Amino acid sequence: MNLYKYRELNKFTRESLEENYFWAPSKETLNDLCECYYSTESYNTFMSFASLIAPQIDKNELHNQFDSIQDMIKNSGIFSLSKSYNISSLWASYAQNHTGICIEYDLEGLIGRNKGLYQCLDVMYSDTPPDIGVDDISNDVLLQKMIGTKHLDWDKEQEFRIVCDNQGKNHHRSDAIRGIIFGLKTPDESKNKLMKLLSNRNIKFKQLVNDGKSYSLHTQDIVNTFDKKVSLNSSTNYEHLIPNEAHIKDDHKIFRPYFHKVASFMESYSDCIEVTDMDFSQISTTEDPIIYVNFKEKDSIFPYSKKIFRIKDMD
Secondary structure (H helix, E strand, O other): OEEEEEEOOOHHHHHHHHHOEEEEOOHHHOOOOOOOOOEOHHHHHHHHHHHHHOOOOOHHHHHHHHHHHHHHHHHOEEEEEEOOOOOHHHHHHHOOOOOOEEEEEEHHHHHHHHHHHEEEEEOEEEOOOOEOOHHHOOOOHHHHHHHOEEEHHHHHHOEEEEEEOOOEEEEOOHHHEEEEEEOOOOOHHHHHHHHHHOOOOOOEEEEEEOOOOOOOOEEEEEOOOOOOOOOOOOOOOOHHHOOOHHHOOHHHHHHOOHHHHHHHHHHHOOOEEEEEEEEEOOOOOOOOOEEEEEEEEOOOOOOOEEEEEEHHHOO
8 A cells, every 4th residue: 555745855854764764743743733632422421320321340440441542542653644645735735835755655664564563544534523432442443533533624635644652763664665756846956865865775756747737736757867777687695595487387487587686675675684585476467476575574573574576566
């Protein structure tokens, strides 16, 4: 899933791209003054009559559960993204009036290293705050109500949220950054500086354009002249893990050279400790050939990590 972050192009943005992290602020610092508004009318009503209608319920335990969830949200970080790159109001508000950038992220790359530390939410929009009931306390819908619902005024943002265990810096995989889209007014000097900084990382650069005949925005690809061409036959330390041609299905043999490119990427991937194996995925087809890699990943809470490479994204 591709998601988008509109940013001013400053030293903090460049640092986050170079060092592969995103910033997850607390809910108190977000720009919606009604952030995390919700009603507890149903909850309070139930608790007032709990001893009569549900005497088996431990009210203290329920209160403690609810309080712990509210404390968790207070200490969580929230990384807000959009599901679209061509929302003019976001370019104006968050990308310094089209002089900044829009970062295209891959969701799996953002959270794949430590999925257990993140919860993902499609933001819902309503003209009234959600009402919390007792049944919500032990239900997945509670987080959606408390931190994933906003007023209808914000629905144009098409927001998607990653709720993080910790606030501040959250490091992600280097290939989580799929692309960079430059705004209509991004200076050429700023473009070249960023393309040089992020060269040889398989990041696609694009220019936002308007045809002058409508309000719609679309993109045009930009060639990063700072990239060095990676040979499909270059030798790497993982050469011995590339499947033998005899073990590859006939209709996939034409794609075998791409294993060299995958191996070259894994060798340059700073968080890869060791690659254990690579092969074509079971869901790989000739129309959409896919290579998977199992590897040990630095700072991961799991013993092994897995990466997927779609060949159509590698050319």
